[in-house]
Amino acid sequence: MKLYAIPVSLYCAKLRIVLRHKNLTWEEMPPPGGYGSETYKDLVPGGSLPALEHDGHLLSDSEAIAEYLNELRPEPDMLPGDSLERARIRERSRFHDTRLEPALRALFPMIGRQPDDMEISGQWGVLSERLTQMETLLPETTPCLTLADCGLPVTCLWIDELATHFRQDPILSRRLQAYLEGLNAHGAVSDELTQYTPRLKTWMASK
Structure with a gap:
């Protein structure tokens, strides 16, 4: 599990909290070529952070990634209730x-x-x-x-x-x-x- 992030980003911090709470392990690295670079946009067309690479697939948008992780590791459930x-x-x-x-x-x-x-x-x-x-x-x-x-x-x-x-x-x-x-x-x-x-x-x- 590879996380593209920059240290001070609010949305990257938000996703790290999800990863920690799910007891998942990840490798964190800066976006290739730097945030906003064409190199990174070749990987993530929207150029947004964070992005997650897992099992050969890449996801962007912290909300989408968080829901993916919640389904990937159901416990503890972070979207509980009816x-x-x-x-x-x-x-x-x-x-x-x-x-x-x-x-x-x-x-x-x-x-x-x-x-x-x-x-x-x-x-x-x-x-x-x-x-x-x-x-x-x-x-x-x-x-x-x-x-x-x-x-x-x-x-x-x-x-x-x-x-x-x-x-x-x-x-x-x-x-x-x-x-x-x-x-x-x-x-x-x-x-x-x-x-x-x-x-x-x-x-x-x-x-």
């Missing part, structure tokens, strides 16, 4: 990937600007709104780690880091912080965050 519960998990996961994470990513080009920049303040407000919306989708407890939960811890780590960098007010609610504590109790999450946090800080320092 059809409605599974739909709720997918709903939450897609909201993270299509609403919350893009609102965070929109701040990346602004890193290094003055913290009183009005564009930063405006986008910080958008991100805060997305977090509030995300909170309405969360279950009351975290009895097990689902596919919807693997991107959130890393995204919130970024949010805390950027709050300090941009000198913005913290926007993680008490309920969301409590939910994250429940997620961090899973070894797959805590192990990934232990490795990911210094990578993030190194990347921020380089900016």
